[in-house]
Amino acid sequence: MVQTKPLAPAAPAARLVEIDAEHDGQRLDNFLLRLCKGVPKSHLYKAIRGGQVRVNRGRVPVDYRIQAGDLVRVPPLRLPTQAPRFVPAGRFPVVYEDDALLVIDKPAGVAAHGGSGVAFGVIEQLRAARPEARFLELAHRLDRETSGLLMLAKKRSALVALHAMLREGRSTKKYYALVQGDFQNARQHIRLPLLKWTTKSGERRVRVDDAGLSAHTIVGACERYGGYTLVEAELRTGRTHQIRVHLAASGFPIVGDDKYGEDAVRDLFARRYGLRRMFLHAHSLALAHPLSGEPLALEAPLPPACADTLVQLRQGAARVPPARATDKDSA
Structure with missing residues (x-):
């Protein structure tokens, strides 16, 4: 204390x-x-x-x-002279919680934290909902339009341990994504360096660039619907927008992605299937507990909007045999 x-x-x-x-x-x-x-x-x-x-x-x-x-x-420090910001208390589905770790199922459309034009995010809302919490910090981030498993530390010792595990690759994070195109490989390594840049309007973007940081994603086809494929992406590094840019650069942009996807496809899925979000969901997380070392295997099911879209695609597409278990490397 x-x-x-x-x-x-x-x-x-x-x-x-x-x-x-x-x-x-x-x-x-x-x-x-x-x-x-x-x-x-x-x-x-x-x-x-x-x-x-x-x-x-x-x-x-x-x-x-x-x-x-x-x-x-x-010393005495004065707050800036502005109206106090109201942050509504946020309550999110809890997947796992103990005295050191909190894992929630974050919905799409909610930022992980405030900033860059966002007044508040998950962390601010959780702190407002838990005023008694002495310590509560994000262990990592998810894009605003990405749903799924998000880890928060309730002790600083847990936060330090989680950061070390993520940095050293001692955790497995997997995502479901619906992509445009007929992705056929059951396991493909994508190794493309990523560089952050800013548009003239001030928007943050990422592109494949030899001057960027190394990035590694493993992608495999789960189910194919003709012109679209449900894939599972496993992060081996944790760069900004990594899955989105790797898939788009490989010719398989994520459906609903307003930065790296196609506008016509996004509009089509909104009209025909009622999908008004990016189809990217962090569904699986495996790691050792940051303090006890106990193995944790956590899962978050697909949100209804994504699950309903797949049902409609199955009904309207000819079934294609599953991809062969080849291991392809993209560099």
Whole structure:
């Protein structure tokens, strides 16, 4: 528990915060962002660099790693003069929960977090719904239009462990996607480097580029409907928009994708099948529990809009024999 000690009367508005074991090793700036909710980063950085924030009575850089037992001086910090932002409490289907980990089934159309024109997301809504939670942080992200399994840490020790597992590839995340085209391979490796860029309108995009970061996705056909295929994609790296760009670059854009898909196909599925979202769903997650090491195998079923679309496709398409179990590599 974070313990607050009063300062001498000469500085009544400042406070000393003693760091407990839960926050040991955390960056000072990140700790203050959670402690001083609503205060802009620029204000906090200015206070740290100006010496108003001190650790054990001394100046430290913004990236200083706080340690259990440290005394952090937190000066009075004013919130920006604007109306308070209302964040409605959000309640999402819980797939797994204990005292360290929370896994929910995120619906499509809800951002994982606020920012970039989004007032609030899953993390802000969950914090509003759980005001008693001392710690609640996203362990990873899902695109706004992607549904499915999303992990959150309820302890910092769990968050650090989850980040390490994801970074080192010690977890298996699988997605269902409906793609345009007759995808025939039961197992295909797509290794294409991805580079982030920004359009003239300020929209964030990703493209295949040799100057980008390495990215690896394994894709396999699950069911074929003539001109469309349900595929399962397994992430081996976790780049922004990775599955979407890898599939589009391979000639199989995801149905309903407003960034990398085809507008005519998106409009067709909205009119004919009532699908008004991108068909990408994080359905399976396998990993060891971040603290206990217990094996976890979690699943989230396809949302009704996606499941209904597949039923309609099955009714209207000639059945095609399953793909042969070949292992193809795209570089």
